Amino acid sequence: MSNQLIDLLISGTTDTVLMVGISAFFAFLMGLPLAVILVNTSQHGIYPSKGINKVLGSVVNITRSVPFLILMVALIPFTRWIVGTSYGVWAAVVPLTLAATPFFARIAEVSLREVDRGLIEAAQAMGCNRKQIIWHVLLPEALPGIVAGFTVTIVTMINSSAIAGAIGAGGLGDIAYRYGYQRFDMQIMLAVIVVLVILVICVQAIGDTLSQQLDKRKI
Template sequence: MSNLLFDLLLTGLLDTLVMVGVSAGLAFCFGLPLALILVCTERNGIYPSYYINRCIGTIVNITRAIPFLILMVALIPITRWIVGTSYGLWAAVVPLTLAATPFFARIAEVSLREVDFGLIEAAQAMGCSRKQIVWHVLLPEALSGIVSGFTVTLVTMINSSAVAGAIGAGGLGDVAYRYGYQRFDIQIMLAVIVLLVILVVSIQYIGDQISQQLDKRKV
């Protein structure tokens, strides 16, 4: 029984790491540009555009307002079209990415807004182009907050992956539901909870350490 439990937990953990890792990478690649667009196109931004800002902001808000479970079910046709199936590990990547992208975009947007506007004005006075301001002022100054926000996003995605696993996506959520809940095996349930706690605490600790190292406000 111990060997079986170990194999189940190891497989579930690896599936969760793959599921969250791929989804988080995609969410970062899509979410950060969205955050930059939202900040740069606002009224006082370096690329002011009311309509682009309002359109993207509305889409982000609508997507964030949909509960993950409902979003996952609603995306079944799209998920099946993209990955060829609506069941399993890779099928969960699509809704996880779509749910995490606007969430991370809003957190990254807050970090970008906190950049001292005086630095942007100074860069403009020195003749920096708008692209240079983005790459050499906005992103470096907001990097610590962006890392913190991405850490929070990762933790949220782990919680969502457990929900996805309970309805057929695999991972630790699937192990907890099929072998713990349905078979009333408290040992498996507790083991999954412990693994999830360790995973979340580890990610939070690593993210905090990286963020502190990148924080330019520290003397």
Template sequence: MSPQMIDRLWQAAFDTIFMVGVSAGIAVLAGIPLALFLVTSGPNGIFPAPRANRLVGVVVNGFRAVPFIVLLVALIPFTRLVVGTTIGVWAAIVPLAVSATPFFARIAEVSLREVDPGLVEAAQSIGCRRRHILLHVLLPEALPGIVGGFTITIVSMIGASAVAGAVGAGGLGDVAIRYGYQRFDTTVMSVVIAILIVLVCLVQFTGDSVVRRLRAR
């Protein structure tokens, strides 16, 4: 490969890491509160609000049901409103974050529901306030599962970022389509695939290591 192509691959890898990193941060900031709401607002939750729970659940399921490529196109007006453009890295961050947030929220919800109800009841019996139960019982106990779910979310987002590259979002997917597929350059395609595999392996290894440490505490 030419030096220009190598530089292009480095820049594409950075763009992919950047768009996935920013989108993952948004997914965490929005997904964890959403998961807490879904868990605590149910009929047996500590903040019961069944109607709001059902409404939010339907919205979350609706976004999860839409394939990412369809969501990417459907959010074009919203993306233009938020970042002022529909191409490039920042334009990919919006649909990536919108797609990842409900996905991660459902995974975090499962982890929160697996917390032993006896711990919550014990905290209530000694007079803990509900916000303290959220911060000091539910979240710490569910943290290993949440981190594991976040790892899965990031891996899925890496794949989605490659799809976004097909519509001009930049990153490794864009290089694979423009310089690998359209120009029939199997070398470029193979290198892009190898970089994606390395990124996924690094994310999975890091996530598994953090989960093991949390469970050992």
């Protein structure tokens, strides 16, 4: 493997980690509150509101149904308005965040719904208000599942970042497309695939370990 290829892979990996990391941060900040609202405004939630739940649920479902490539192209004017450009790493952050947020929200929602209803009723019987129930019962009990779901979200974002890279966002996808696909260089294509696999394995291992540790502490 040449030094030039190694430099390309290092640069592409750095860009991919940067765009996925920033996008994941914002997706978590927006997706978790969204999941909490969806759970607690449902029929059996502690803040039942059919209207809010239906509207938010519809927005999440519509956003999730749009393929990432189409979403990224459709958001080009909005992306250019937010970050000033439609190319490069920062331009990929906007569509990646908007695609990952509803995806993570639904996964976190499932974890929150799995919290034992008896724990919530016990907290209510002890006089806890609704905010205390959310902070001290729902979120701590669902945390292992939320972490596991966030891990899956990051893995999905790594895959999406490769697509984003192929249409001008930089990163490993850009290297695979420009130097591998367009030049018919299988060595570069295989090298990018190996790096992507290593990234996914590392993220999944860290997420699984953290989720298991949180689950043990909960027990």
